Amino acid sequence: MSTDTMLSEAAQAGAKPRSRRMSTGTVLLIVAGALVGLSLVHQLANAPDVTSQGAIQAALQAAVPLGLAGLGGLWAERAGVVNIGLEGQMILGTWFGAWGSLEFGPWIGLLIGILGGAVGGLVHAVATVTFGVDHIISGVAMTILAPGVVRYLSYITWGSAGATQSPQVVDQVPRISVPGINGLKGLEEHQWFLVSDIAGVLRGLLYEVSLVTILAVLLIPLTAWLLWKTAFGLRVRSVGEDPRAAESLGLNVYRYKYYGVVISGAMAGLGGVYLSTVTSAIYREGQTGGRGYIGLAAMIFGNWRPGGLAVGASLFGYTDALQLRRGSESVHALLILVGALLLALAVWEFIRRNRLVAIASAVLGVLSYVLFFSVDKIPTALVQAAPYITVLVVLALAAQRLRPPAADGKPYRRGG
Incomplete structure (x- = not known):
């Protein structure tokens, strides 16, 4: 057995079972869904x-x-x-x-x-x-x-x-x-x-x-x-x-x-x-x-994967870009899509019997629609905080599926 083969086994040692990676078709379907969702926001909220x-x-x-x-x-x-x-x-x-x-x-x-x-x-x-x-x-x-x-x-x-x-x-x-x-x-x-x-x-x-x-x-x-x-x-x-x-x-x-x-x-x-x-x-x-x-x-x-990282950076970058442009109008319009996604996530997590995440997602989804219908423009301070709120919400809802490298941040000494 070669050294690299043994290293591969060592790298997998102790790792939790990982979920199946998304296929190219699934990724393209998600991209298409995002475009349709944004187009609906464009039309419904002008x-x-x-x-x-x-x-x-x-x-x-x-x-x-x-x-x-x-x-x-x-x-x-x-x-x-x-x-x-x-x-x-x-x-x-x-x-x-x-x-x-x-x-x-x-x-x-x-x-x-x-x-x-x-x-x-x-x-x-x-x-x-x-x-x-x-x-x-x-x-x-x-x-x-x-x-x-x-x-x-x-x-x-x-x-x-x-x-x-x-x-x-x-x-x-x-x-x-x-x-x-x-x-x-x-x-x-x-x-x-x-x-x-x-x-x-x-x-x-x-x-x-x-x-x-x-x-x-x-x-x-x-x-x-x-x-x-x-x-x-x-x-x-x-x-x-x-x-x-x-x-x-x-x-x-x-x-x-x-x-x-x-x-x-x-x-x-x-x-x-x-x-x-x-x-x-x-x-x-x-x-x-x-x-x-x-x-x-x-x-x-x-x-801790390049593809998922790119999606996260795109999400945060898009939110940041909107608040720098016509922040109040655009972020207000996006509440339609955000609310729908959070409610869909709540249903999915409920089916998977992950009730805590399901309840949190449902509450945030309802709050999104309450905010959309109760105000015409998002307050400037909230618009400026939108990228950071996005970070917190996404990480909170995604926390249970995360698996960092097993020895990440742990001290190491040769022969110790």
């Missing part, structure tokens, strides 16, 4: 922005940094290290990405920003893997340290006037469009049921898309392939599931934990570069706005 080109484009731009932060968390936790410091590593990515782009051009800036995040991951790895510092303490320290570091770097680079933001990043990574995609604009403006909504979604996803966005999207299947289809990924996962068994088979557990955490920081750094060079074309202090933590929530929502 809310064209829920599927407009601008809303979908904004949602994509909001989802990408969340997804990259989530991928960072996935790599670290699959190696058995909790990386609460993703927020700090994203902050490093925002500054180094902007500085590198200003000094050397967009592509070199992209690499420097990724390297900045990777260095942050390396610091976290040294603290947690080599010195055995508690993962949460190290991550919090990274998040506190990073803003101070970039504030100092801003001061010595751009002077006191630029201590909180950089000059405008003029040269950016190119954007591309699918030929002829803008021809769907007229179709979108007709406001036909489903047809116009599909046109708006396609324009949002395929018109003026940054190459960095395409790179970020491709990292999701690439991560899935590396972690589940290669010997390297098997070894990373094995140290996150059972490091003792991996050690007994001759694996250098420390090395693979370092690989996972440094790659984690690099992913978060890329998310930071995206914020400062694609989304806004300028570095600003506080630019990450807690996205590292929401990325972790997206990873947990996705059950």
